[in-house]
Amino acid sequence: MQPPAARWFAWLPVVFVGVFFALPLTTVLSRGFSARGVDLLTSAATWRILGFTTLQAVLSTVLTVAVGLPAAYAVQRLDFRGRRLVLALLTVPFVLPTVVVGASFRALLPESWDGTLAAILVAHVFFNLAVVVRVVGGFWAHLDNRYEQAARTLGAGPITVWRTVTWPLLRPAVLAAAALVFLFTFTSFGVVLVLGGPTTTTLEVEIYRRTVQLFDLPGAAMLCVLQMAAVVVVLIVATRLQRRLTVRQRLSRSGVALRPVRSTTDRVLLGITLVETVLVALPLLALARASVRVGDGWGLDWWRALAVDGPTTRDVAAWASVRVSVSYAVATVLIAVVVGGSAACAIAYARRGADALDSALTLPLGTSAVTVGFGLLITFAVPPFDLRSSWIIVPIGHALVAIPLVVRTVLPVLRSMDPRLREVAATLGASVGHTWRTVDLPVLSRAMGVGAGFAAAVSLGEFGATSFLARADAPTLPVQIGRLLARPGEVNSGQAAALSVVLVVVTALAVVITERLRAPGSASL
Amino acid sequence: MHAPVPIPHRAHTTRLSSLARRTSVVALLAASFALVACGSSSSASSGASAPGVSSPSAPATPVPSSFAPTTVTLITHDSFALTKSLLSDFTAKTGITIRLISQGDAGEVVNKAALTAGNPEGDVLFGVDNTLLSRALTAGVFDPYVSPNAATVPGALTAATQDAVTPVDYGDVCINLDDAWFTKNHVAKPVTLDDLARPAYKDLLVVENAATSSPGLAFLLATVARYGETGYSDYWKALRANGVKVVNGWTEAYEDTFSAGGKGNRPIVVSYASSPPAEIVYAADPKPTKPSTSVMTDGCFRQVEYAGVLRGTNHLSAARAVVDWLLSPAVQADVPLSMFVDPAVPGTPLPKVFTQFAAVPTAPLSLDPAVIDAKRSDWVDTWDQVTLR
Numbered sequence: 001m002q003p004p005a006a007r008w009f010a011w012l013p014v015v016f017v018g019v020f021f022a023l024p025l026t027t028v029l030s031r032g033f034s035a036r037g038v039d040l041l042t043s044a045a046t047w048r049i050l051g052f053t054t055l056q057a058v059l060s061t062v063l064t065v066a067v068g069l070p071a072a073y074a075v076q077r078l079d080f081r082g083r084r085l086v087l088a089l090l091t092v093p094f095v096l097p098t099v100v101v102g103a104s105f106r107a108l109l110p111e112s113w114d115g116t117l118a119a120i121l122v123a124h125v126f127f128n129l130a131v132v133v134r135v136v137g138g139f140w141a142h143l144d145n146r147y148e149q150a151a152r153t154l155g156a157g158p159i160t161v162w163r164t165v166t167w168p169l170l171r172p173a174v175l176a177a178a179a180l181v182f183l184f185t186f187t188s189f190g191v192v193l194v195l196g197g198p199t200t201t202t203l204e205v206e207i208y209r210r211t212v213q214l215f216d217l218p219g220a221a222m223l224c225v226l227q228m229a230a231v232v233v234v235l236i237v238a239t240r241l242q243r244r245l246t247v248r249q250r251l252s253r254s255g256v257a258l259r260p261v262r263s264t265t266d267r268v269l270l271g272i273t274l275v276e277t278v279l280v281a282l283p284l285l286a287l288a289r290a291s292v293r294v295g296d297g298w299g300l301d302w303w304r305a306l307a308v309d310g311p312t313t314r315d316v317a318a319w320a321s322v323r324v325s326v327s328y329a330v331a332t333v334l335i336a337v338v339v340g341g342s343a344a345c346a347i348a349y350a351r352r353g354a355d356a357l358d359s360a361l362t363l364p365l366g367t368s369a370v371t372v373g374f375g376l377l378i379t380f381a382v383p384p385f386d387l388r389s390s391w392i393i394v395p396i397g398h399a400l401v402a403i404p405l406v407v408r409t410v411l412p413v414l415r416s417m418d419p420r421l422r423e424v425a426a427t428l429g430a431s432v433g434h435t436w437r438t439v440d441l442p443v444l445s446r447a448m449g450v451g452a453g454f455a456a457a458v459s460l461g462e463f464g465a466t467s468f469l470a471r472a473d474a475p476t477l478p479v480q481i482g483r484l485l486a487r488p489g490e491v492n493s494g495q496a497a498a499l500s501v502v503l504v505v506v507t508a509l510a511v512v513i514t515e516r517l518r519a520p521g522s523a524s525l
Numbered sequence: 526m527h528a529p530v531p532i533p534h535r536a537h538t539t540r541l542s543s544l545a546r547r548t549s550v551v552a553l554l555a556a557s558f559a560l561v562a563c564g565s566s567s568s569a570s571s572g573a574s575a576p577g578v579s580s581p582s583a584p585a586t587p588v589p590s591s592f593a594p595t596t597v598t599l600i601t602h603d604s605f606a607l608t609k610s611l612l613s614d615f616t617a618k619t620g621i622t623i624r625l626i627s628q629g630d631a632g633e634v635v636n637k638a639a640l641t642a643g644n645p646e647g648d649v650l651f652g653v654d655n656t657l658l659s660r661a662l663t664a665g666v667f668d669p670y671v672s673p674n675a676a677t678v679p680g681a682l683t684a685a686t687q688d689a690v691t692p693v694d695y696g697d698v699c700i701n702l703d704d705a706w707f708t709k710n711h712v713a714k715p716v717t718l719d720d721l722a723r724p725a726y727k728d729l730l731v732v733e734n735a736a737t738s739s740p741g742l743a744f745l746l747a748t749v750a751r752y753g754e755t756g757y758s759d760y761w762k763a764l765r766a767n768g769v770k771v772v773n774g775w776t777e778a779y780e781d782t783f784s785a786g787g788k789g790n791r792p793i794v795v796s797y798a799s800s801p802p803a804e805i806v807y808a809a810d811p812k813p814t815k816p817s818t819s820v821m822t823d824g825c826f827r828q829v830e831y832a833g834v835l836r837g838t839n840h841l842s843a844a845r846a847v848v849d850w851l852l853s854p855a856v857q858a859d860v861p862l863s864m865f866v867d868p869a870v871p872g873t874p875l876p877k878v879f880t881q882f883a884a885v886p887t888a889p890l891s892l893d894p895a896v897i898d899a900k901r902s903d904w905v906d907t908w909d910q911v912t913l914r
Contacts, residue, residue: 106781198734198771198913209736212632214902215660295809312863314606381644388646467629483603485776488800489807
């Protein structure tokens with residue numbers, strides 16, 4: 001039996017991304033095409049920047065996947081004490097604004113690395129490890145391990161099992177994660193600005209500089225087009241590959257039972273994971289330490305300062321920021337889950353044009369946030385569409401980034417679903433809609449737990465677009481942290497550290513809650 | 526094929542039962558909507574504009590003492606701060622509620638205003654500075670208005686405003702020095718810009734990237750003003766030979782590379798003339814009696830901040846009243862400790878920490894905003910070439 005027609009699911013994501021992304025983007029870009037822009041395109045400096053951007057993105061992706069695979073395995077397949085804590089710790093860096101960990105990083109890295117490519121690479125691995133651990137790990141947790149067991153029974157050693165059984169099954173998820181990490185690092189802004197130096201300019205930083213500092217919209221538009229072209233090429237390659245590598249398999253619906261740690265391989269991988277966790281935890285611990293360090297001693301002064309509203313308009317109590325951050329995050333998750341879920345279904349069921357739709361939906365990840373922000377500003381300026389001061393504009397901006405994440409986490413699971421399940425339902429007399437609701441939807445909602453966690457994490461940690469689109473409300477946690485850090489004095493840096501700890505805790509909670517809301521395991525057939 | 530029953534293991538995470546899960550989802554949704562409802566502030570400015578006030582040809586019009594309740598939206602940047610009681614006092618006196626929107630740094634704010642000129646997001650703009658003024662004026666962002674409260678503001682601050690905006694405060698971007706380091710290492714502190722290029726100060730200076738940072742740009746402009754358009758690149762060559770370190774932003778320079786506060790190892794940094802008093806105000810208790818840093822008064826670049834009424838606002842008179850309020854004695858007296866800048870209105874009482882420790886540059890450097898707007902891109906490109914490549 002065929003799955004429902006893709007067009008039922010495609011219209012919602014297409015309209016959403018079309019109205020809130022394509023329209024503002026074309027508005028801005030249309031202002032851009034001019035002789036000056038073409039000049040910029042052919043200048044040596046531009047190509048140097050493009051080359052560096054690609055280089056650091058490729059290196060970051062390779063490193064992150066290499067570092068993340070052992071951790072993904074250990075956390076999602078092995079059973080050990082503290083597993084959930086390790087998972088939470090590895091996920092948390094994803095939300096931290098760079099400006100928060102920048103100081104700790106500088107302190108931990110050797111000074112000769114300051115402002116160089118090496119510092120950027122280390123930081124990218126730190127921030128994006130969560131993507132690999134969750135996307136690959138989430139998929140790995142549902143891999144039917146009987147193939148591996150069968151191979152072992154037939155005498156294959158662990159490396160052969162990995163090479164011939166696990167890796168081919170896992171490849172689509174790894175590719176999905178790698179594509180995401182590449183996109184994030186290609187368009188990375190905070191890390192490059194804070195930990196890089198003036199010589200490590202990437203396209204995104206240059207676009208920001210031209211748009212904001214120089215108000216050179218034609219130049220910025222040209223660079224934006226260049227960036228998007230590079231991203232589209234990568235996306236097309238990745239989606240084609242992913243499609244070809246997908247293996248139809250029967251994914252375990254409730255997740256495979258976790259194994260106790262017995263074999264040497266498991267021990268080694270667990271050891272690697274624990275070392276990685278400690279390294280990731282170091283900057284976080286430095287933050288916690290800074291939040292209780294007062295002068296030369298210790299104290300809770302900064303925490304107390306956060307609990308109350310200060311005298312000026314800038315001194316906002318932590319509670320207000322938490323409330324605003326969480327409300328944006330909830331709205332973002334709702335939008336991303338609904339629109340992203342529809343998109344994943346549309347792409348999985350489409351007979352033609354799936355790759356195009358997939359790439360189109362992922363494009364916002366590869367586009368400069370500042371450009372889209374300006375575009376939203378110009379496009380939605382006329383009543384009744386004057387969304388500029390509307391509350392919803394920020395979650396919409398966040399959702400544009402979260403939707404591709406949801407799609408990427410959900411799609412491999414949907415695609416790997418055994419179509420015979422639908423056929424069985426049809427044999428039993430179910431209609432197309434009923435089949436979808438009872439067969440596809442549970443699989444979808446299982447995978448959605450990870451996607452929703454990602455969407456929440458993205459929204460909580462978003463800094464650039466939020467400070468740009470800010471409203472008259474209290475600032476979100478990252479924006480308030482950024483404001484505190486822009487002033488001298490321990491009063492400000494201490495409070496910033498304490499507020500960062502609050503951000504970390506809120507994110508960890510959000511991730512844990514979305515984990516728990518996954519549909520319960522069902523009995524096997 | 527019959528699937529083998531998985532061996533029960535405590536590894537199965539505790540899943541909520543189906544009913545409990547649905548209930549918790551509904552509860553979460555309800556809580557989120559409650560948050561959302563509380564979170565969204567009142568929607569765009571409410572109705573009644575001020576009762577019939579005098580003609581648009583503003584300057585000499587006195588501010589009416591009360592308006593029907595109105596909300597005026599003040600758009601500003603992330604560094605804006607005023608004591609909250611001032612805003613509530615203003616509302617009590619005039620009935621105008623000020624709604625603050627802080628939207629990024631000064632450059633972003635001005636660019637957004639330029640892109641929405643004539644159909645603005647708010648009513649008053651505060652925070653356009655002299656490096657951005659020309660851009661804003663060319664884009665027709667403002668409805669020209671100069672507050673009568675600015676009558677006593679010195680001419681140096683009102684020059685180049687084209688009578689469209691009112692200066693509210695000013696500050697200086699200066700070289701800051703770590704006194705403790707210089708004392709400990711028995712090195713005399715540099716006094717002029719030329720000193721920074723001397724071998725005695727090799728590898729001691731950190732500056733911000735002029736392409737991405739506002740104080741970095743200001744320092745570059747100071748060197749252009751001092752050495753001229755033909756001489757500044759030689760100066761930067763000399764600085765480069767003397768080991769100047771360039772970092773991307775103020776936080777990286779001041780918090781991580783500057784030696785005061787113990788985290789970095791360079792005792793000379795580009796920051797603000799008000800950074801030493803800020804060090805005292807924002808230190809942990811017990812507060813030090815004097816700052817550990819001082820300011821090199823030569824080579825400072827003057828930054829002036831202006832406020833203006835946005836063209837296309839629906840609350841013209843109320844907006845003008847807000848601009849007047851920014852120049853009122855109460856607000857002018859508040860800006861030093863709230864924003865660490867100097868009030869534009871002369872004779873405003875300054876807090877003790879400012880009079881004691883804030884350095885006053887005798888002859889701050891400045892450039893015509895129109896020239897800055899026209900040439901800044903070329904200057905930054907040259908600077909980038911000379912200093913970084």
